[in-house]
Amino acid sequence: MVSIKDVARVAGVSDKTVSRVVNGEPNVTADTIEKVQLAIADLGYIPNLAARSIRSNRTNIIGIITDFISTTPYSGDIVRGVQDWAGANGRTVLLANTDGDPTREANVWRTFKAHRIDGVLYVAMYHRVVVPAAGEVSIPTVLVNSHPEDGYVYPSIEPDDFGGSYALTEHLIALGHRRIGYIRLNPLLLGANQRLDAFLAAAQAAGIAESDLVIRLGMEGPVGRETNYVYRETLDILSMPDRPTALVCGNDEMALQAYLAALSLGLRVPDDITIVGFDDFRTVSLGLKPELTTVALPYYDLGWQGADMLDQLVHGKGSETERRVLKCPVVARRSSAQAREMQIADAAGTGG
Amino acid sequence: MVSIKDVARVAGVSDKTVSRVVNGEPNVTADTIEKVQLAIADLGYIPNLAARSIRSNRTNIIGIITDFISTTPYSGDIVRGVQDWAGANGRTVLLANTDGDPTREANVWRTFKAHRIDGVLYVAMYHRVVVPAAGEVSIPTVLVNSHPEDGYVYPSIEPDDFGGSYALTEHLIALGHRRIGYIRLNPLLLGANQRLDAFLAAAQAAGIAESDLVIRLGMEGPVGRETNYVYRETLDILSMPDRPTALVCGNDEMALQAYLAALSLGLRVPDDITIVGFDDFRTVSLGLKPELTTVALPYYDLGWQGADMLDQLVHGKGSETERRVLKCPVVARRSSAQAREMQIADAAGTGG
DNA sequence: ATTTCAATTGACGACGTCGACATTGCTGCC
């Protein structure tokens, strides 16, 4: 590999002068700069960052530790957000996946430390509570899509599942729905409770009686290998004599099953039943016809802003206890169409 | 950061001896080893890989360059395959995404070279022809899920779209289907033609007349922002007087739309219509009821084996012209159930 | 002409690691 000294020789200057040019330091003649740049281009010289990092004790590398990439495809957007931030800020990204295995996680931390990376983004692929196995020697770390268990202190950035679910429920209520079904996520997921709690809170705030809500468990069991009741439960809910006019699903994949169940009963979305999801997993939410009303998880921004928080931390400017929460906006699509509102209003008018 | 010299001082030996212990070199007393390891544990010493790489000219880092992560979620499995290989072989993974932007790609190559990584996996997120912008200074590179344009030479590893599609078609034919519909992928995708060609070849080999095949275009336009005709075309195909008994979709997301269209017509899968997909995008293929018969793309193995090929190359053992093709197995599920075969046989018996 | 000062450039060493080679000490053998 061509080094700074080769360039120096060709340009007829000292290696230090080349270094100056490369790093844009002041006090170099325009003439010298040109000679050096010519030599650099000629030889195809590219600075050796490893060598640089030995001297400076800074690598400009940030590490990402992920757990279960495979089970939740779209959360890869978190990684994309981090990458884009890194690209825009001259950092490079080391990536490692643990598959949830503590042994592998320990190795990953070790490797990252060996690379002397500046910081770590500890990324959970579904929203949950975590305990990073960082060990004694610590690296600045930010938890993404997760927060630390009680007793551990890390800055974190998370989606506002509660707020998103609350807004979604309000959206349905505003459309006139009063009898609403709800199919719960796997209770192991942090989002499961937050979303259900917000649903109940919003319904109560609107004066809807508990008896008008039908709440069922959609999934249970270990994450990634759960037992799925959604189809069956949807059939059941939609076969009730006074069936709900709207059905809220814990996430978009569950909404997919709900669609299939509804269609198989000959019901039409949204005319006969309004269905909404959560996550805005676009393969599903845009793949369904009509397209699915859902709540977008700010994965990309979790990544981007998480990287930014980490950067603050690395430069000693961030707070160890910051807990940032990102809004989850309702994405209204045709599965909860406005027409619905009219129709219900009509029925009410006729009936009353 | 604690260095090898700190350990040496604490252990009362020379730095070189510590180096020997760390690297498991022979000719060190058990006694000395223990002393050193104690000191290492005490100080929490972790070797500095940057320093090591300056001397050895090997970093044990491989780089991944991806293009459009966002559009095709599950191909992230390629990355997971690479990571697992890396973890199992003591390598680390640098990740960069170009979003298909040549300027960003050029920067990525530059950065990778600056890190003196051992090699690059150039990963396309959908199967296609590529031209890596590696520049003059070259790094060992393997193309994954893609192959080089004519005139460029890179080893590559790809899925066998043709073989998978051929086997899938044979599967349908074996079940007794003779009238088959086909909804094409976006023609911009390399897989589109390979899959269609295989479909036609298998049909012809089975003596099925072209007039018994209904072929429609399902999508067109720039990848990621295509116009989608699948729902409409499916409605159209299934409304034909002598409608096909089976419908092959270019991928699983298209199969999802086909399901919805079929259900909305009151048709049942697979009793009234057999539907199959491609990709085994599990959110869809397992999310659909009945679960979808499809062809699995060996994403994970593309990553793992691609990394292995790259390793060969780095060690001067690989071939610059190797083009490895991985099988795509048919995954038979309930959407093309065996029952179907009986039924058709029955009908034929009654009718004939 | 001499001094002063700033701009420009270079020499050198240190970062952490390990390869090449030197040194030390011990064992076994004649």
Next chain:
DNA sequence: GGCAGCAATGTCGACGTCGTCAATTGAAAT
């Protein structure tokens, strides 16, 4: 006892870069 031979350990320098400080140059000020 003396010496070869080997195991165990140490010294030193180089990898590529850049911080520190010294050296050189030239122009402005006296």
